[in-house]
Amino acid sequence: MKFALSHRHKRILIIASTRSRRRAIFLLGGVVVGAAAAVLAQLADWAQLLFADLLGHSRYIPFVVTPLGFLLSVYLTNRFFQNAQGSGIPQAIAARRLTDQTARAKLVSLRIAIGKFLLTLFGLLAGASVGREGPTVQIGASIMFALGRFSPRRQPGLILAGASAGVAAAFNTPLAGIIFGIEEMSRSFETRSSTLIIAAVVAAGLTSIALLGNYTYFGTSAMGLRGGIDWLAIPACGIVGGAAGGLFIRCVVAAGGSAAFNRRPLIVALLCGLAVAICGFVSGDTIYGTGYSQVKTALESGTALPEDFGVLKFLATTLSSVSGLPGGIFSPSLAVGAGLGSNVAALFPATPIAAIMLLGMVAYFSGVVQAPITAFVIVIEMTDNHAMVIPLMATALIAYATSRLIAEEGIYHALARRFV
Template identity: 30%
Template sequence: MAFIYWLRLHLKKAFDRIRNENLKKNALTAIPFWIASIITGLVAVLYTKLFLAAENLTAYVIGLHTWLIFILVPVCFLVAWWLVQKFSPYSKGSGIPQVMASIQIMGPKNEEKINRFLSIKVIVVKVMSSLVMALGGGAIGREGPTIQIAASVFKIVYSVLPKWWPKIAKRNMIVTGAAAGLAAAFNTPLGGIVFAIEELTKTHFSYFKTAIFSSVIIAGLSAQALLGPYLYLGYPKIDGLSPYIFLGVALVAIISGLLGSGMSKVILMLFAWKARFQFKRDHVFYVLGCSAIMVVLAFFVDKGILGSGKELMQTTLFTSQKYSVWYMPILRITGPLLSFTTGAAGGIFAPALGAGASVGSLVSGWLHLSETNSNLLILSGMVGFLTGVTRSPFTSVILVLEMTDRHSVIFHLILAGMIASLVSIIIDKHSLYDHLKTQYIKDLEYRPEPLTENVTEGPVQGDAKAKPTQYQ
């Protein structure tokens, strides 16, 4: 605290010397975004390394003695669930619905409620629970958690700003933080920007476009400074495509979109069923039951049910093992379904991509396609399944494009995203994230109140109001 006070004092002295008021205001409003972006990039790198270490340790243990999964998986599932329930209940799951809920209930009177979604405690519990879950072979990803972590970082930076600082809309800080988090997690700057526009905010983008652009770039560069420039997946071979391959793309999009939306529906049904549990032991039995099913399927059927699914994506895209066995999509849907509904921390972005890749790979085998055509269907399945879960087709397309640097097939993937978005409505009109966001708000017994903070003015302190800048 003494350091923060010293920093505030010297910053004020430094900026008091600046004569140009517009320059002073723009500089002051930009600094919090830049600082938070650098922190986000560093935290994302550390989290990535820890997550990969946990997955590698799981693979090592299973390779040493396969029977150890009968101990490792149940223990890790139970510990991951307990950490969330004991210390921070709203650290569970992906984290994206919590960020969406925070944005929707934004207002001075709801500060305590927002702190349940975004805080230092949330960051710590989110990281610990998801790492334990990954160690236990849970079919989870780190991308959704990174978004909640990044939004928390931006909110924390906002909260330490002194009273004399130019007003910044907290809502825009959180939206920008989420975009920076996705960019740092996937190394996909455009994906982060599109995600903020398509999924998180209904406000006019022009009010804070500079904040998002600069924050995404800084967070991404901070991550690259430590990890180096990299693609999340790599460069799959995409050339010499059949002129009729768009028919296969459409077929994969229909199947993967329906399956993605269907998995989301089953997850919501399980959550509704669990909500009727009256005793904590019921939740314990459920977690142990999920882990037992995971263990049995992994030991007796295929270990492919374990983990985030990234290994399956890399195998089908970059090796000769193009065609998945018929039951692999079932396993890749069952794994996230069991892991996500335990109530532990863990994202569903990467598992959804893995499930979509298994669908594309399976259909490629049915059609006996060549390597390049198979790769396109695998990418289309990834886009389609993620769209079925999130209902954000353009975010899904941009993410897959940036993960593979294969922009030549952008029209094929847009086709896949749009078809998947349309067919998924057959099962449910709303995305998994929308349903969970609504439930989180209901859990907090939120009641709508007049907004005192919007895109054109910062949070009200006394009678002071702020004019908008590009960082608001």
């Protein structure tokens, strides 16, 4: 009897120790992901300021710097950091689907995380229309994968937690991070991992807040729709944004599957960089980088963006995405949506323009990722505008349905197929 009791106690201690270690891994990973996101955010801002300084010397500098920057970034990616191209979210999705650890390590590893970190900054320094948020997801998944070697049975959950924590820390949007993990990364709710994933998101969020402060990504916007004709802006933005999002998916997926594009990646990168420089020059230097500052200023002041901003930002983001350089599409997509919303606002002169820009942001983003819940939650959290909850939800659903008529699945899952 003593032996049986002793054996039982020993088994309980082993289980408790295993669970404690697992919790510690998720929490430690969340802290590290939050710190990495905060450092990347700060350095990304500095990279864009350095590029702005170059523009201050001459508006023609991008015709040299941007094409050469694209070329060098793609060369370094293909030579030293394979599978670090693009936003990185498709790689994280694919890594969760894979069961072989070696195959996973080719998509999420510390080496790829380092390359993603450095080359995302390099892309912004060259004027690419990319964001840092998607790369933060792959970096977060890579960090968790590395820590997961101490708990290999939980690798899929750790990758999911790292990706969710990356979104939460990058935007200071913890709820959106959790929704992103459920709706976009896993497409299901995992009861066994849910508590640990939330713990990782909280740890990442608190670390980011400690380093960057508690902020609202796009500032605070209290504008709303008053009713009547204002509500017609919902289907208008939903259809326009959803159609544009579906078109973006088709363009990027088609380019990625093109033999001509894959045969000469450096020439493609050079030409894409030159085309982005042309878009930048035509736009008056407004479409380079994430587009964050332009959109934040427009939302807070309630003023329209330039008429050609949405279209040119769309072209620059598409070209940056098909070029193969590392960089995300989160922030640029929100900027494209704001530009399209500003165009739609011309049809509703009596409606607050900031409200319609928010509709445009959620519509285009929902059209691109085809994850409507993530789309409206992230916009609500980034603007702290709860008066727009119902309009944003309705717009996201209309945009999602419209995008599905053009593209069968969202950009991340469509691209993830290449890595499985």
